[in-house]
Amino acid sequence: MNSKHFTLILLLFATVVVKAADPAEGKKLFQARCASCHNVNKKLTGPALAGVEDRHSEAWILSFVKASQSMIKAGDKAALEVYNQNNQVAMPDHPDLDDDHIRDILAYIKEEAGKAPKDDAPFPRPGQTQPNLMPLTIYNMPFMIAYIMLVVVMIILLVFLVNLKSYEKHMEEKKHD
Ligand code: HEC
Incomplete structure (x- = not known):
């Protein structure tokens, strides 16, 4: 060998x-x-x-x-x-x-x-059941509050404008009297 x-x-x-x-x-x-x-x-x-x-x-x-x-x-x-x-x-x-x-x-x-x-990795998180960006949902509290406030402001504005019209009418009628 x-x-x-x-x-x-x-x-x-x-x-x-x-x-x-x-x-x-x-x-x-x-x-x-x-x-x-x-x-x-x-x-x-x-x-x-x-x-x-x-x-x-x-x-x-x-x-x-x-x-x-x-x-x-x-x-x-x-x-x-x-x-x-x-x-x-x-x-x-x-x-x-x-x-x-x-x-x-x-x-x-x-x-x-x-x-x-492993559990410090940013994504995916198994506990997270919703995607990150979802503004149109009742779970998004800041968005819902802003939305409700906007609707309220619009109603107040509408009521104000309607009343303004009838007030003006009222004043006009007074003038003609
Ligand atoms: C029930 C819990 C438990 C399990 C299962 C376990 N260990 Fe341990 N291990 C410990 C504890 C507690 C210590 C700290 C030393 C002590 O208390 O005796 C330790 C210490 C050690 C140490 C010394 C570490 C150091 O920094 O000095 C090594 C090496 C080790 N374990 C390896 C292993 C290996 C390999 C396995 C799997 C085959 C294993 N252990 C399974 C609880 C456990």
């Missing part, structure tokens, strides 16, 4: 063993297992997870996600610190997630870090 073949086989072997972390898979896992307490960029029950790999080693994170309470009971300083910073709310263990699963989640976190949280 020449060296060219050897490197080729080595490369093939490496791609099988070193499976690259998959952020798409991580997203699914994150949404199913973590999103109830964590957002990447916003604190919920648990801390915002953006930059978590700068705060802790990968080995620490793998161990914490699998069994944070065991680390806290064992007196791990960093684990105790986050526990106390988060009002001592226990994070549930995830013993069924293996290292690759958690690496996928970390890849997803890295990808999402720095993006604006």
